[in-house]
Amino acid sequence: MSRTLLLLLLLLRGLAAGRPPAAATPRLKLSFPELRARHGLHHFSLEHSCCYEALLLDEERGRLFVGAKNHLLSLALDDISQRGRKIYWPAPVEWREECNWAGKDITAECMNFVKILHPYNRTHLYACGTGAFHPVCAFIEAGQHAEEPVFKLDPHHIEDGKGKSPYDPRHTAASVLVGEELYSGVATDLMGRDFTIFRSLGRRPSIRTEQHDSRWLNEPKFVAVFLVPESEDPDDDKIYFFFRETAVERQQGLGKTSFARIGQICRNDMGGQRSLVNKWTTFLKARLVCAVPGPDGADTHFDELRDVFLLQTRDKRNPLIYAIFSTSSSVFQGSAVCVYTMADIRRAFLGPFAHKEGPNYQWVSYQGRVPYPRPGMCPSKTFGTFGSTKDFPDEVIQFARHHPLMYNPVLPHGQRPLFLQATVPYTFTRIAVDRVTAADGHYDVLFIGTDVGTVLKVVSVPKESWHRMEPLLLEELQVFQDSSPIISLQLSSKRHQLYAGSTTALAQLPLHRCSAYGKACAECCLARDPYCAWDGNTCTRYVPNTKRRFRRQDVRNGDPNVLCSEDPRRDTVPQKQLYGVEGSTVFLECIPKSLQAHILWTYQRTLNDPQREVQMDERVVRTERGVLLRSVQRSDAGLYLCHATEHGFTQPLLRLSLEVIGAWQATGVASAGDPQLAVGIPGRKVWYRDFLQLVERPPLGATDKVCQRLWSRGRPPAPARSPAGPPGRGQGEEPRRARRRRTHEGPRAERGPRSASPW
Known part of the structure; x- marks a missing residue:
């Protein structure tokens, strides 16, 4: 079965929950002009x-x-x-x-x-x-x-x-400077075919990977390099390389398959004495898995590694590894974030080696004797008596040369992606993570750059326990107006600033925009942003260890019922008066600040009547900005209340009082030449105001019909018929002819002969 067909079957059968995951909606979406005008976006x-x-x-x-x-x-x-x-x-x-x-x-x-x-x-x-x-x-x-x-x-x-640097500007390179030595993953030739992990600078001799050996590196694309201590002894320090490459262990018939990798080398590696001279003797690599578990073990993999961020913790030997992935499939499009622990990474490198005896054999776990010292171990006092890799026995060197690949992959924390976006018009490109101290614990806030110039702000919160995390998409920010892909990302926790680079410009943006969440306690609480808290008056930056009586924050639960019970403005609802002409249209506008909120409309005839939900039909149409009432009736008059439901909490946003005016009232005002037309009187809505409202917000496909109806209403009323008969006969005929003569004869005499016209 081909890989494309397998992915198609996965889509048809669904992923973990039986259907493809829906794309997460950001709670707040800010455009480039909004960020420039009100939220401190700088460009260079x-x-x-x-x-x-x-x-x-x-x-x-x-x-x-x-x-x-x-x-x-x-x-x-x-x-x-x-x-x-x-x-x-x-x-x-x-x-x-x-x-x-x-x-x-x-x-x-x-x-x-x-x-x-x-x-x-x-x-x-x-x-x-x-x-x-x-x-x-x-x-x-x-x-x-x-x-x-x-x-x-x-x-x-x-x-x-x-x-150290690639030849071609289109090629990627990754490096880290440790002491005076540069460890880099790069192509070392003009054609971009000789890829290597290289150590240069410093006083020690340069060392590289085995040349032109696909078991070591097979068309790699290097992403990131980090130094991670193994123990208190500096001789145990290791350098970890993150890259993607064409998999040598792929199944037959699937063509080229890209796998994400993590490779390790010892910092004190000096190469071999008789074999692997000036070559790494401690190089090992393992597969990084980022996949959504599927039915019957058929997982959906994200193997296109794009970026890696190493988040330091209190223990420098155990940082967290945040990595973003995409997929090269033409069937399923999506990006994912997976988190890895150093314990799982070290466990994979201490596991069995991958082994293949011939070109027609499958890759299996090596079951033979592994020589001592185990390949991949650093020469130090911690794990043996060898002072240098040049002292390793030949069988160790030869085994390491032919077995650089580990059999067990490195699985993500929780066995699945932390954050996933599928069927969206963008791909993740870069990631930066900030560990934030909040009132109820520490939270990791993810800033994810995309290939359309946006940054996603995601916070990871515990669902049932701290071992099972749930991502919340807080913001989607358009930091580049030209939608150019974000190719670099840096974060300053000290200054609370984010820096992004693209092919056209640099951007700087604060990590938080607390004032954008609203002016109410409930809105600040529902945002669940660890940077922000309610201080009794506004939503402001949360600073730990401050002694403010009214400071409220609950990122984990975000329950306004508990945090905002003392807010004196909790029950205050903005009110607005609307007037509608019978038979015309009226638009009830209500836009919540949160895109994740669900809007519910209720109606009551008077304040004493019970509220009932507004039912949508052909005459009552729900839109993204509110509700459109077509052909308003007298029975539509009353009080409309807009509610927002989010995270199990419902709050009223706006109360609209609608008064419906009869069509004869609006027409009468227009025909009588009322001197108060320009000002308007409460309770008397003139015909052209309804027309202007329709011009600003045209109804869905019914503009022409409604405009014709309004135009006919705007004409002066026809004269009353005579009791003796309809106009045009008997007593009504002479007055009409007299009016025609008074209307046309004088002007005709002044204008001259009338031109021939069918009208």
Whole structure:
């Protein structure tokens, strides 16, 4: 069975709950103009540059360092649009010409795209770029303190960037600087075929993965690299690489299948003595699984790894790994966030090795004897007496060379994605996570960038217990007006700011917008935003350890019945008076702040009558902004109450009092030439006001008919018929002819002969 057919069957049969998951709706959706005008969105762009891919956030200096096309930038963290410094770093002319001779576009590809940016020491940065298909690296002097206006490139310390930066600006690279050593995953040739995990800089010899061996790396796309301590002994420190690659263990007949991977190497790996000289001897890799469990074990996998964020905890040896995935399937479109623990990752690397004896054999768990020391273990005092990998026995080196793949995959926490969006017009691209202290615990807030220039703000809350988490989509923010994909994301917990980069610009946005949730306690509580709390008057930023009597916050439950019982404005409902003409249309508008709220309309004739739900039919139509009443009747007059139901809590939003005026009243006012027409009188609605209301909000497909009806009503009333007979005969004939003569003869004499006309 083909992979495409299998995915199609999964869709037809449903996922975990028996049907495809519905896309989550954000509680609040803010457009680019709203963010710019009221919520502190700042932008920065550089003329004749692009591709703000490398972001380095430096809290101590108060700067955001940026790598872009032909430029390095130093921007203020408080406001990136002000006090910027820049370094112009183009590729030499001869490199650009050589790039052009090789068939590359001299204006789009033969430039220096800065891909790597790391802090080197207290005064310098280390940056690498593509250099017009001639990778180059340099040291950048940035000063030691925020007040030092230093930002310059040292021309005497420019190095070859091979093995550090990609040649092609379209290729990805991932690296981390540990001490004075750079660990990078990158393509090391012009054609982009020789991919390697490479250690450079420092005093130790350079080491890389085995060359042209698909068991080690098979067309990888590197995503992220992190250092994670294993124990108190620095010799046990490991470097973890996250990438996706073409799977060698794929089933026959499925073609190329992409798998997400996590690879590990020991920081103190020195290579082998007789075999694997200057090659990694501790390299292992395992599959990262992010899948929705399906019926009969047929899971829906997300294998296109896009980005990884390492969230530090109190224990530096056990951070949380947040990763975002997409799918390359043409049948099922979606993105997912999965969370992994270091305990599960280490368990996979301590499990069985994957083994394949021949080209026609399936990959199975290796059942033979594993040599000592176990491949993948670091030489240290913690796990043995070996002082260096050069002291490892040959059988250990040979086993590691032929068995780099682990058999057991790394499963996500909870065995399923934390957050999933299916059948939406965007794909996740980047992620940043902030651990926030709230009144009832710690919460992880996810900021997810998409390929349409939006950022999703998601909070993870416990459902029944802290072991089972539920994602809440709080906001969807349009941070780039041109909808360009977000290619970089950084977060400052100290300044409560988010920084995003795209191919066209940089954006800065606060992590919270508490005032946007509304002016009532219930609205602030229902938002369930760990950054915000009700202080007795407004929804404001929550600060731990503050002694405010009326501060209210409950992210886990979000129950206004408990938190907002003391709010004196709880029972106050805004009121509005409406007038409608009998037979015309009236629109009852009610828009909740929350897109997740369900609107319920009730009606009562008077305040003393019981409320009953408004039933929708052909005459009463529900819209996104309210209810449209077609052909209003006298019986429609009364009190309409708009309720919003969210998270099990119902609150009234608006009370509308509708008064229906007879059609003869509106027509009489229009024909009598009432001097109060321009001002209007309560209880007497003139005909043209109903017409203006229809122009502002046309009814659904019935505009023409209603407008014709209103136009006919706006004419002066016809003269009363004579008791002796209808107009045109007997006594009514002469007055009509006299009126015609008085009306036309005088003007005709002044205008001259009347032209021939059928009218």
